[in-house]
Amino acid sequence: MRPAVGVVIPTRGDRPGPLRAALTGVVAQEYAGRVEVVVVADGVPASVVTRQVSGVSGSAPGCAAGLVAGSAAGLVAGVEAGGAARSVRVLDNRRAAGLPGARNTGISVLGTDLVAFCDDDDLWLPGKLAAQVAALAEEPDAGFASCAVEVEYGDRRVPRLAGIGHVTHRHLTRSRMMMVHSSTFLFRRGWTWVDESAPAGQNEDWDLALRAAWRHPIVHVDRPLVRVRWGSSHYAGRWADRIAGLEWMLARHPGLAAEPRGAARVYGQLAFCHAALGRRREAARWSLRAFSTRPGEPRAAVALAVAGGLVSPRAVLHALHRRGHGI
Numbered sequence: 001m002r003p004a005v006g007v008v009i010p011t012r013g014d015r016p017g018p019l020r021a022a023l024t025g026v027v028a029q030e031y032a033g034r035v036e037v038v039v040v041a042d043g044v045p046a047s048v049v050t051r052q053v054s055g056v057s058g059s060a061p062g063c064a065a066g067l068v069a070g071s072a073a074g075l076v077a078g079v080e081a082g083g084a085a086r087s088v089r090v091l092d093n094r095r096a097a098g099l100p101g102a103r104n105t106g107i108s109v110l111g112t113d114l115v116a117f118c119d120d121d122d123l124w125l126p127g128k129l130a131a132q133v134a135a136l137a138e139e140p141d142a143g144f145a146s147c148a149v150e151v152e153y154g155d156r157r158v159p160r161l162a163g164i165g166h167v168t169h170r171h172l173t174r175s176r177m178m179m180v181h182s183s184t185f186l187f188r189r190g191w192t193w194v195d196e197s198a199p200a201g202q203n204e205d206w207d208l209a210l211r212a213a214w215r216h217p218i219v220h221v222d223r224p225l226v227r228v229r230w231g232s233s234h235y236a237g238r239w240a241d242r243i244a245g246l247e248w249m250l251a252r253h254p255g256l257a258a259e260p261r262g263a264a265r266v267y268g269q270l271a272f273c274h275a276a277l278g279r280r281r282e283a284a285r286w287s288l289r290a291f292s293t294r295p296g297e298p299r300a301a302v303a304l305a306v307a308g309g310l311v312s313p314r315a316v317l318h319a320l321h322r323r324g325h326g327i
Contacts, residue, residue, distance in 0.1 A: 001033070002031065002032050002033025002034075002133065003033055003112070003113035003114050003133060004033055004034040004035070004036065004112040004113050004114070005031070005033060005034070005035050005036070005112055005113070005114045005115070005116055005129060005133065005186070006035075006036045006037075006038065006106070006107075006110030006111075006112035006114070006115050006116070006189070007026050007035060007036070007037045007038070007115075007116045007117070007118055008038050008040060008102075008103055008106030008107060008110070008115065008116070008117050008118075009022060009023065009026070009037065009038070009039045009040070009106075009117075009118050009119070009120055010039075010040045010042055010093075010099055010102035010103055010106070010119070010120065011039060011040070011041060011042065011044075011049055011102075011120040012041075012042055012043050012044060012120075013041060013043070013044030013048050013049050013052065014044075015120055015121055016052040016053075018120055018121040018229065019039075019049070019052060019053060019120040019121075020052065020053055020056050021123055022118055022119070022120050022121065022122060022123055022124075023037065023039065023053055023056045023088065024056050025118075025123045025124040025125070026118055026124055027056065027086050027088070028126075029124060029126070029127075029128060029129040029130070030126065030127070030130065031129040031130045031133065032130075033133070034085045034086075034087075034112070035085070035086050035087075035129070036086075036087050036089075036110060036112055037086070037087065037088045037089070038088075038089050038090075038091060038105075038106040038109060038110060039053060039088065039089070039090045039091070040090075040091055040092075040093050040102040040103070040105045040106045041090060041091065041092055041093065041102075042093040042097065042098065042099070042101070042102040043093075043097065045092065046090045046091055046092045049090050050090045053088070053090065056088075089109075091105060091106070091109065092105075093105050094108070095108075095196065096196040098196075098200065098201045099194075099201035099204060100194040100195060100196040100197075100198050100201055100204045101196050103117060103194045103204075104193055104194050104196060107189075107193060107194075110189065111189075112189060113188070113189060114133065114136070114186055114187065114188060114189060115186070115187055115188075115189050116129070116132075116185060116186040116187075117182045117183060117185045117205075118183050118226075119182055119183045121229045122181075122183040122226060122227060122228050122229055123226070123227040123229070124183070124225070124226055125150075125224070125225050125226060125227060127223075127225060128147060128225035128226060129186075131147065131221045131223065131225060132145045132146075132147060132184075132186045132219075132221055132225075133186070135219045135220075135221050136186065136188070136219055138219075139219055141216055142216050142217070142218075142219045143187055143188040143191040143192075143212065143215065143216060144185070144186070144187040144188075144191060144192070144209075144212035144213075144215075144216070144218045144219070145184075145185075145186045145187065145218065145219040145220070145221065146167060146179070146180045146181070146184040146185060146186075146209070146218050146219075146220050146221070147179075147184045147220065147221040147222070147223060147224075147225045147226060148160060148161045148162060148179050148184075148220075148221070148222050148223055148224045148225065148226075149178075149179050149181055149183075149184060149224055149225075149226045149227070149228045150224040150226075150227050150228070150324075151178075151228050151230055151321070151324035152227050152228065152229045152230065153229075153230045153231055153321040153322055153324070154231065154321075154322065156322055156324075157227070158322075158323060158324025159224045159324070160178060160179045160224070160324050161179065161222050161223075161224070162177060162179050162180070162220055162222050163222065164220060164222065165219070165220055165221075165222060166217040166218065166219060166220060167180055167209070167213060167217060167218040167220050168213055168217045168218075169210060169213040169214045169217075169255070170259070171213070172206070172209055172210050172213055173210070173253070173255050173256055173258075173259045173262045174259050174261045174262045175261070175262065175265070176206060176265070178325075178326060180209050180218065180220070181205065181226065181228055182204075182205035182208075183226045183228060184225070184226050185205070185208070185209075187212065191212065191215075192208060192211060192212055194208055195207055195208070195252075197248075198245065198248060199241065199244035199245055199248050200238065200241035200244060200245065202241050202242060202244060202245020202246075202248070203245040203246070203248065203249050206249065207249065207252060207253070210253055230321050230326075231321070237276075239273045239274075239276045239277045239313075240273075240277065242269075242273050243270060243273045243274065246266055246269055246270050246273070247270070249266070250266060260293050260294050261294055263293050263294075264290045264291075264293040264294030264297040264299075264300070265290075265297070265299060267286050267287075267289045267290035267293060267297070267300070268286070268287070268290040268297045268298070268299025268300040268302075268303060268327075269299055269327055270286040271283045271284075271285075271286035271287040271290060271299065271300050271303035271304070271307075272299055272302060272303040272306060272313070272316075272327050274286060274303070274307075275303045275304070275306035275307035275313070276306060276313035280307045280308075283303050283304065283306070283307040284304065284307065286300070286303070287300035287301075287303050287304050287307075288300075299327060302316055302327070
């Protein structure tokens with residue numbers, strides 16, 4: 001019997017179109033096991049989100065015509081996809097406001113064998129769930145899985161592969177490895193929780209992956225099975241929050257500073273964020289620290305260019321995003 005999977009989709013209610021697409025992608029997975037979806041409304045009443053997702057349908061063979069809004073309790077509907085049960089609920093965030101609390105609200109109400117995340121602006125591609133469940137089943141000691149992604153930005157889609165089948169703690173300290181993305185996460189229930197102290201929800205997924213990899217290497221399916229949509233993120237351009245999140249990571253994970261390549265990357269990101277806010281002195285300070293840690297760190301050079309007014313942060317991100325990369 002296939003393990004039951006619970007899927008947590010946090011939403012702020014301001015992206016009904018992408019949310020419906022995300023939910024459709026989850027419901028349509030051709031996975032021969034029960035899938036229980038919890039959409040967690042953060043900062044907006046669950047009733048509003050329930051109306052937004054009413055009528056969502058899956059496209060897998062045997063999937064019912066659609067989900068019909070149910071009671072005010074938040075049950076949207078149950079359907080059959082490929083002969084397996086699918087259910088969808090919409091709940092209010094019952095924990096700390098923000099993305100980490102919304103994720104933990106979903107985890108807390110699920111009784112499934114496995115838990116997965118999908119952000120409301122991302123899309124699971126066909127075969128995602130079955131491939132990851134099979135990969136975890138092959139390694140009983142492992143508790144956490146990820147997969148490669150394709151980054152969608154404007155009219156471009158760029159695959160981001162890891163080139164490996166296991167992601168270790170050191171991999172994640174040397175590089176953020178953006179393909180180890182929250183929408184790819186699948187883990188055994190009880191394996192971990194999201195840290196709600198993450199400032200403004202920044203880097204909660206990187207923190208979660210680091211803690212998981214410390215226990216056991218993450219099982220990675222190196223095929224792009226999730227489409228990550230850049231350009232509509234709630235966090236884009238929130239430079240002060242990004243600074244707080246990076247400083248939180250440095251304090252929480254001392255190993256980041258001990259790995260020169262990873263440390264220089266974080267210092268360069270801090271320099272860039274300060275430059276984007278017009279804080280030239282701070283940008284120069286963090287750039288110098290990045291160069292001292294790793295001579296030639298490109299983020300530090302870019303930060304200095306932004307601080308000097310040679311290029312805008314928006315232009316830098318646009319150029320990087322078109323190549324499937326971030327700062």
